[in-house]
Amino acid sequence: MPGLLRGIARTAIIAGTASSVAGRVQRRQARKFADRDAETAAERERAYEAQMEPEGGYAPPAPPPAPAAAAGPDMITQLKQLAELRDQGVLTDEEFAAQKARILG
Known part of the structure; x- marks a missing residue:
């Protein structure tokens, strides 16, 4: 044991x-x-x-770009008005083209 x-x-x-x-x-x-x-x-x-x-x-992060959509309808309205003035004979084709270029930037 x-x-x-x-x-x-x-x-x-x-x-x-x-x-x-x-x-x-x-x-x-x-x-x-x-x-x-x-x-x-x-x-x-x-x-x-x-x-x-x-x-x-x-x-810091860059600021967001300015919204282009806000200017969109206003530009379209201006272009329509210019086209109407051209169609009525108030503006010549050269004046219309110059104003169109100024609006579009």
């Missing part, structure tokens, strides 16, 4: 030591991989920020 207890105790000690060593190795590897992941994430963040930032620093 003492030999059996000694064998069980030895097995328990060996298993406990192996478990302890495995736990330490696992924790050390987890810290190492966490540090590597944090470093990789920081590098990606720096690269992303460098891409998003223009050369001379931050530049």
Whole structure:
């Protein structure tokens, strides 16, 4: 019986030591991989920020272009009036062409 207890105790000690060593190795590897992941994430963040930032620093976005649709109906109305004046004989073809070019820009 003492030999059996000694064998069980030895097995328990060996298993406990192996478990302890495995736990330490696992924790050390987890810290190492966490540090590597944090470093990789920081590098990606720096690269992303460098891409998003223009050369001379931050530049505010350009204002939107003026809406051309608002001028559309007014130009059409003016062109129709010019065409009517030309058809009535008030304007010559040259005057009509000059005024049309001025309206269209």
